[in-house]
Amino acid sequence: MMNKIIVRGGKRLSGRVKLHGAKNAVLPIIAASILGSEGESVIHDAPPLDDVHVINKVLESLGIEVEYTNETIRVNASRINTCEASYELVRKMRASFLVMGPLLTRMGQARISLPGGCAIGTRPIDQHLKGFEAMGAEIELGQGYIEARVSGRLKGAKVYLDVASVGATENIMMAATLADGTTLIENAAKEPEIVDLANYLNAMGAKIRGAGTGIIRVDGVDRLKGAVHTVIPDRIEAGTYMIAAAITNSDLYIEGAIGDHLRPVISKMQEMGVQIMEDENGIRVYTDRPLRAVDVKTLPYPGFPTDMQSQMMALLLTADGTSLVTETIFENRFMHVEEMVRMNAQIKVEGRTAVISGGARLKGAKVCATDLRAGAALILTALVAEGETEITGLHHIDRGYVDIAEKLSRLGADIKRVPIEVVETEAVGESIPLFAVQPSMA
Numbered sequence: 553m554m555n556k557i558i559v560r561g562g563k564r565l566s567g568r569v570k571l572h573g574a575k576n577a578v579l580p581i582i583a584a585s586i587l588g589s590e591g592e593s594v595i596h597d598a599p600p601l602d603d604v605h606v607i608n609k610v611l612e613s614l615g616i617e618v619e620y621t622n623e624t625i626r627v628n629a630s631r632i633n634t635c636e637a638s639y640e641l642v643r644k645m646r647a648s649f650l651v652m653g654p655l656l657t658r659m660g661q662a663r664i665s666l667p668g669g670c671a672i673g674t675r676p677i678d679q680h681l682k683g684f685e686a687m688g689a690e691i692e693l694g695q696g697y698i699e700a701r702v703s704g705r706l707k708g709a710k711v712y713l714d715v716a717s718v719g720a721t722e723n724i725m726m727a728a729t730l731a732d733g734t735t736l737i738e739n740a741a742k743e744p745e746i747v748d749l750a751n752y753l754n755a756m757g758a759k760i761r762g763a764g765t766g767i768i769r770v771d772g773v774d775r776l777k778g779a780v781h782t783v784i785p786d787r788i789e790a791g792t793y794m795i796a797a798a799i800t801n802s803d804l805y806i807e808g809a810i811g812d813h814l815r816p817v818i819s820k821m822q823e824m825g826v827q828i829m830e831d832e833n834g835i836r837v838y839t840d841r842p843l844r845a846v847d848v849k850t851l852p853y854p855g856f857p858t859d860m861q862s863q864m865m866a867l868l869l870t871a872d873g874t875s876l877v878t879e880t881i882f883e884n885r886f887m888h889v890e891e892m893v894r895m896n897a898q899i900k901v902e903g904r905t906a907v908i909s910g911g912a913r914l915k916g917a918k919v920c921a922t923d924l925r926a927g928a929a930l931i932l933t934a935l936v937a938e939g940e941t942e943i944t945g946l947h948h949i950d951r952g953y954v955d956i957a958e959k960l961s962r963l964g965a966d967i968k969r970v971p972i973e974v975v976e977t978e979a980v981g982e983s984i985p986l987f988a989v990q991p992s993m994a
């Protein structure tokens with residue numbers, strides 16, 4: 553059933569919110585569990601998100617046994633029946649392409665649907681393929697599928713990434729674990745999720761050093777076995793609740809947040825005048841209004857995360873003065889702007905930069921989540937807008953936030969998730985939702 557979120561703005565929040573495991577860490581970790589040819593992997597703190605269900609389905613479609621209960625996933629990959637991941641599954645979520653590296657290196661072949669672009673950009677995979685080719689794979693595109701093969705084992709190689717791609721670093725790192733010899737990934741992405749993946753792979757028996765730096769060295773081993781791992785807390789979920797506290801002028805404790813994973817977000821919020829206190833269990837956020845305008849530019853880690861850009865923009869709407877937000881990672885990640893403008897936000901986009909005039913009176917409206925973080929940003933804006941906001945397109949939000957409406961409601965927000973009424977059209981049996989919904993594309 554399709555749902556919408558209804559928010560009445562103006563409530564102060566208080567209390568504690570507990571983070572779930574990181575979506576962007578658990579997805580590659582589940583893909584990596586394909587590498588375990590003996591034993592079982594047990595992955596704790598796997599968040600119950602739509603994306604997690606999709607990648608589990610991808611593994612099941614390969615013939616792998618997957619059991620998911622109480623945020624723990626058990627994977628037995630001792631048997632694999634096919635090396636093909638279908639368009640139907642990969643089109644639901646681009647991260648499904650992360651099964652390519654593990655399948656290719658373990659089975660010598662993989663046939664994976666080309667993921668295609670999505671709402672935020674074209675998102676090519678050339679760097680993943682460049683890495684596999686450098687390791688001796690033959691790659692072909694046919695009928696929308698990438699087919700990769702190697703006779704014998706992949707060979708360790710030096711791979712320089714033209715862009716510090718998170719997905720390419722992960723895919724190549726996984727492929728290198730079972731390669732013959734040493735692989736060096738240069739200009740590797742440094743995100744905490746890469747480190748979490750490397751820790752899991754090393755627990756399976758891999759030999760990886762340097763994860764979290766720009767050069768990762770992988771010494772290939774003969775085989776890997778299942779391992780027990782607990783996923784890191786979600787830094788983007790953490791940042792989203794930090795902004796919920798600041799935007800509503802409230803005091804929140806975000807349990808599980810790791811300050812070191814959130815440096816640029818913490819720094820920018822402090823520059824605005826938000827009070828932030830870190831301890832070993834989490835982060836407390838409270839505000840002394842007024843907040844100052846600041847400029848923000850998204851960059852690969854440890855720069856400001858693109859996945860926090862739209863939420864930060866929501867906060868800047870409430871600051872005094874003009875802020876510039878520059879998006880350098882994805883070419884089309886300003887789709888939330890038009891929706892925010894429907895709420896009386898004063899924003900102009902010039903190329904890669906959005907100019908935000910803070911302080912305009914925000915007003916409730918009917919808006920649509922155009923992608924995952926855009927949806928989160930609209931909820932945040934609605935928390936301080938006058939009157940009622942209705943947000944549709946929740947399938948995007950459900951990819952990356954567990955129970956966001958319930959969590960905010962428990963903190964004191966006036967927010968609820970309700971079914972969308974449908975109206976019968978004249979054609980028999982055909983019904984349409986009352987509000988437009990964006991196509992499902994991850």
Ligand SMILES: CC(=O)N[C@H]1[C@@H](OP(=O)(O)OP(=O)(O)OC[C@H]2O[C@@H](n3ccc(=O)[nH]c3=O)[C@H](O)[C@@H]2O)O[C@H](CO)[C@@H](O)[C@@H]1O
Nearest residue numbers: 576647675676677678679680715717718719720859881882
């Ligand atoms: C599941 C997951 O972890 N998703 C995250 C991951 O996505 P994802 O791994 O897809 O993002 P990448 O780091 O690969 O993309 C970064 C940039 O590199 C470009 N690029 C990427 C690969 C490639 O082969 N060629 C190429 O040109 C992309 O178009 C983009 O402009 O990192 C992004 C950047 O932090 C985050 O926004 C996503 O939330």
Ligand SMILES: C=C(OP(=O)(O)O)C(=O)O
Nearest residue numbers: 646647859924925952994
């Ligand atoms: C863009 C995101 O995810 P994905 O790479 O899975 O689309 C995100 O988490 O904000």
